[in-house]
Amino acid sequence: MKFIIFFLGISTFCFSQKLSFIYETKYKLNSENPDEVNSDKMILDLKDNISIFRDSVEKQADSSKLNNGKEIFKMGVENQFYVKKNLSQKRVEKVITYLRTDYLLPIEEILDWKITSEQKMIGKYQSQKAETNYGGRNWIAWFTTELPFSDGPYIFNGLPGLIVSIQDSNNDYSFNLIEVKKGGNLFDARTKTIKIDWTKYEALAKSYFNDPFNLNSRGWKTVTFTDPTGKTVDISVKNKEFQNNILQDNNPIELNHKVIYK
Template sequence: MKLIIFFLGISTFCFSQKFSFIYETKYKLNSENPDDVNSDNMILDLKNNVSIFRDSLDRRNDSIKLNGGIGRYTMGVENQFYVKKNLAQKRIEKVITYLAKDYLLPIEEILDWKISSEQKMIGKYKSQKAETTYGGRNWIAWFTTELPFGDGPYIFNGLPGLIVSIHDSSNDYSFNLIEVKKGDNIFDARTKTIKIDWKKYEALAKSYFNDPFNLNSRGWKTATFTDANGTTVAISVKNKELQNYILQENNPIELNHKINYK
């Protein structure tokens, strides 16, 4: 009985504290080029079953905004990893920032975890295997009850401990825990949002693809820019470059919502 009370005391203490979990994130936006791998450290800030997952630059950008500064300007809508979770209410929301506006995209896909008996050490944590499907991909995760938080990177959650490693079966996306820190306040600079669904998300993405520099809304017919060499180039040339880039880097984490650009 004393052991149970002691464990509950530890668990209660852990859940009342603020933690930051840093994940090394690797992803391939061009699935046909295995050597084209993006890498970033992304951070899961967690307190009392509420969390925000974002890349390190987004986290820094939020801090700047809350202190009266001007945040980073995001051009496109794809390949953004900003996710808010309320685990108690089972609410997961993805925030898309585009043209200085924040759009809230609810994630309603249910994670049906299959927990395996297979175990192994990942770093210093005894971890257990689990699998699920999300976004048209099969995912293999490893979680540890030594960190008693039912959360994880990106939208992933709902296991009996923190997810320390997860990747899809094609190895296009992976998240691996590399550091645990006592967290600061979970600051949220993206509270004024416009709610959208996946259909609206696709419309925003196609709007960016057709007019990357938002010239139409400004009433501009033509424009030029000067490159690093001082050469003046028509904006239509730059538009074409960006469109080709979008077409080549079209391997979203939600593969079932991959956009067919035309």
């Protein structure tokens, strides 16, 4: 392992200031159509070793929620990327929002980084290669000590500098830094959570699969809806459509926690 001086470039950034790192995130969910690539802008807000990683829409939703505005109603359980980190306490947690309830899922898998001597320029940053395993995938990361923060996109952290690029070896998921903003806005609108583990996560996912519109808990037996053409359709048809989509989107980032639906 080749060690790098952590404090290189520390004069450029102050640890106590708020920063936002914007990542272009690309991911493939549908194994039957591997050419279908989803792309989102996701934001890592960081201050004093506390960070939140979420997509730009969720950050707007959090802001709205704190100001008593309109909330986003999440349908499904899988493929959510919202992550909170406390780097000083080495605590990493996913937040899964489902039916207006926020569930806190601790990430206890340890990242065992192997830092190599390979270096290259990524954008304007001199970066160094590192590799690790997480979620049943092999990951290749590039970090820079010019941004002296031991953090990165999603759950990834623990390197002697910010991760500017990381992707799995199958190229199913990738996170690439595209912008750095000083004076970022770090706020947490999801503090009232229910703690779960991966077993409970799977139960939630299967509950959604079996009853996407949460009709059973409401005591509704039959429901119809009207499509854009004015045609009335039984809800069971819509349920089947949702279930087919879930079965097709069978390439989660945590492959070792892939839900098997029956």
